[in-house]
Amino acid sequence: MDVSLLLKIAGIGILVSALCQILSKSGKDEQAGFVTLGGIVVALVLLVGEIARLINTVRNTFGL
Numbered sequence: 001m002d003v004s005l006l007l008k009i010a011g012i013g014i015l016v017s018a019l020c021q022i023l024s025k026s027g028k029d030e031q032a033g034f035v036t037l038g039g040i041v042v043a044l045v046l047l048v049g050e051i052a053r054l055i056n057t058v059r060n061t062f063g064l
Contacts, residue, residue, distance in 0.1 A: 005050065009043050 016039030023032035058064075 005046060008046060012039055012043055012046075015039070 016035055019035045020032040023029070023035060
């Protein structure tokens with residue numbers, strides 16, 4: 001796993017957190033929820049490639 005992936009996910013988390021705080025303080029709680037959901041989806045999309053690589057490594061290791 002690459003350190004850049006961790007930094008990208010951390011950056012997404014910081015950005016989403018800041019946006020949610022700004023939206024919550026301005027009374028737009030519904031949009032803050034959508035921003036949180038979008039941040040989770042983006043982070044999961046980044047992780048899908050790593051999960052696929054992990055599954056392939058396990059398959060190759062055990063000869064499945």
